[in-house]
Amino acid sequence: MKAEVAQQRSLLALAELDAEIGRIEHRTKNLAQQQALEEARAGHREATDRLAALQLALADIDAQIAKFETEIDGVRQREDRDRALLEGGTVDAKALTELQHELETLQRRQSSLEDSLLEVMERREELAADQDKALASIDERQNALSDAERACDEARAELAQLHHQSVSRRAELVAGIDEALVTLYERQRARSGVGAGALQGRRCGACRIEIDKGELARIAAAADDEVLRCPECSAILLRVKGSPA
Incomplete structure (x- = not known):
């Protein structure tokens, strides 16, 4: 699957927002x-x-x-x-x-x-x-x-x-992301609880597991618009930093 870097950046913001929503819900229950x-x-x-x-x-x-x-x-x-x-x-x-x-x-x-x-x-x-x-x-x-x-x-x-406020912001983000990319993200989130994560050095931001050198080389060689998956947890692996303004 291909997705523009801006789309991937928005997806990263969505993943971070979902994590924040999860924290809010946890705090509400506890x-x-x-x-x-x-x-x-x-x-x-x-x-x-x-x-x-x-x-x-x-x-x-x-x-x-x-x-x-x-x-x-x-x-x-x-x-x-x-x-x-x-x-x-x-x-x-x-x-x-x-x-x-x-x-x-x-x-x-x-x-x-x-x-x-x-x-x-x-x-x-x-x-x-x-x-x-x-x-x-x-x-x-x-x-x-x-x-x-x-x-x-x-x-x-x-x-x-x-x-x-977070749910409203989420709806705005989802509206601006390609439907197929959102579907892939939601499917993975339903399976593991986390749909996507940023690549942080050698570590997947979703599962926190270090990726071996061979996979890292393959990731580094992939085009910027290529939608990659973590080889460990299958979450969408985003090679972008920050989120859209």
């Missing part, structure tokens, strides 16, 4: 900002899980408090009833002794319940303080998450703009 966003999401999720656990613990503590308060109230009511019987003077000596013994037992029971209630309420204060800290942490993590989302969106938008 955004550093995306990793930071995932870390921020994990931190936010951890903080909300911590809050949920504290809220469950508080609900359990509140249930215990309600139970102790109910039991204490029941003991007090029974004490009031026994005292009313004692003060009424209507019970015999045996019943009186039993009532006094029961009152002592109820007082001990009430004291025990009140001590337990105090311990539980102290625990509740600790959990409530932890909940306040968890809420503050969630606010901080939410701010960090919002910042990470914004940074990720901005990075993606910038790369999308670069990609759009």
Whole structure:
């Protein structure tokens, strides 16, 4: 195949542009900002899980408090009833002794319940303080998450703009290159990922493999408008430098 040097120069620019598009797409798939966003999401999720656990613990503590308060109230009511019987003077000596013994037992029971209630309420204060800290942490993590989302969106938008510009430039380049040359280039690119590369000393710019002296001699002897292929990777081997202005 023959192609003017200017056409080959344009093809080299196309290959370089395709490489740039590939780099942009790789960066889009592997955004550093995306990793930071995932870390921020994990931190936010951890903080909300911590809050949920504290809220469950508080609900359990509140249930215990309600139970102790109910039991204490029941003991007090029974004490009031026994005292009313004692003060009424209507019970015999045996019943009186039993009532006094029961009152002592109820007082001990009430004291025990009140001590337990105090311990539980102290625990509740600790959990409530932890909940306040968890809420503050969630606010901080939410701010960090919002910042990470914004940074990720901005990075993606910038790369999308670069990609759009590169694709538009590619279309312009392709429109100015011979159709047969573009077809050959695209066929090779579909096979190996790289359609063309510049000859750089003894090395193919597409596969980066050094070409032996015999092939280099054949390449050097070929006419400037001869479209050559790399003997190693079959990519179009371009013997031009730079790209069109």
